[in-house]
Amino acid sequence: MPEREIHRAVVTGGAGFVGSHLCDRLRDTGVRVVCVDNFLTGSVDNVAHLADDPGFELLERDVTEPFDVAGPVDVVFHLASPASPHDYARHPLATLKAGAHGTLHGLELAGRKDARFLLASTSEVYGDPLEHPQVESYWGNVNPIGPRSQYDEAKRFAEALTATHRAHLGFDTTIVRLFNTYGPRMRPLDGRAVPTFVSQALAGRPITVAGDGQQTRSLCYVDDTVAGIMAAARAGHPGPINIGNPAELTILELAGRVRELCGSTAPTVFVPRPGDDPDLRRPDITLAGSALGWAPVVDLDKGLTATIDWFAATHGR
Structure with missing residues (x-):
């Protein structure tokens, strides 16, 4: 399939963390943007700097209800969903509806x-993986009724719905699976490791590590994630395609890097580990390289420093 030109795009969940950065990148490349969000977990502050941009339009809509956009559209980016453990625990039905109806x-x-149509899926479709690293052909190890199931199964259903529209109705679709994106505009209390550790370290509070901290994650800076999403939107590959950074580290190592970069002497405190928390997480990005010509370029210290600087400026020490 030929590379698609993008003149105007819809971004659902466009006022969220990743969605707002995607809106920025689209506008930077001259694409007109319609940002659709109901602000359940997103914030108008994330896109306030675009308010006077004539190429940007903000629509307050709940995508779990039918919605429309006037005028031509080249790509629909579907990012609308609570995405942090705290959010989908507070909004389980909204999370399921975003994956299904949205x-x-x-x-x-x-x-x-x-x-x-581009679906922003997640590495959580792999669950607590029995294969490592995770390649797109792996079907996953997911608890369908566990404490994380509202998010995991919503995304798995969303993938099935997207693939079915492509296979049986001829829709032009692609699926990207995002791995542990971090960066500016994350909320301090969203429950994910990076904003939690950064907020604690800047405030001089103890850094809370779940379990023994030996579980691993692969962190991808938001600029790299957005570049991967953009590449997938323009390419013809149907996916799913892993978008993440294969540099793997333990949660305990991450806490140590954040502490050092923040200049903090706060102690580490170990707290109970959440249910169904994955032991391992690392993407195989071979397909992203061959199909999209994409690979992450921002190393961990550079990304963490940018994130810490933003938190310090926005939320203070």
Whole structure:
């Protein structure tokens, strides 16, 4: 399939953490953007700097209800969903509906506009993986009724819905699986490791590490994640495609790096580990390299420093 030109795009969840950075990148490349968000977990502050941009439009809509956008659209980016453990624990039904109804309504919009549809899925579809690193052909090890199931299964269903529209209705779709994105605009209390550790270290509070801290993560700076999403939107590959940084580290190592970069002497405190918390997480990004020509370029210290500087400026020490 030829590379698609993008002149105008819809970004559901566009006022969220990743969505707002995607809106920025699209505008930087001259793409007109319609940002759709109901602000359940997103914030108008994340896109306030675009308010006077004539190429940016903000629509307050709940995508779990049918919605429409006037005018032509080339790509629908579906990012709308609570994405942090705290958020989908507080909003379990909204999370499930975003994966089911939200995905369907995004697909229907793409169909009406003859647009490409990009689903932002997640590494959580692999669950607590029995294969390492995780390659796209791995089906995963997911508890369908566990404490994380509302998010994991919502994304797995969203993938099935997207793939079915492609296979049986001829829709132009692609799926990207995002791995542990971090960076500026994360919320201090969203429950993920990076904002939690940074907020604690800057405030001089003890750094809380779940379990023994030997579980691993592979952190991808938001600029790299957005570059991967953009590459997938323009390419013809249907996915799923892993978008993440294969540099793996333990949570305990991450806490140590954040402490050092913040200049903190706060102690580490070990707290109970959440249920179904994955032991291992590392993407195989071979497909992203061959199909998209994409690979992450921001190393951990550079990304963490940018994130820490933003937290310090925005939320203070």
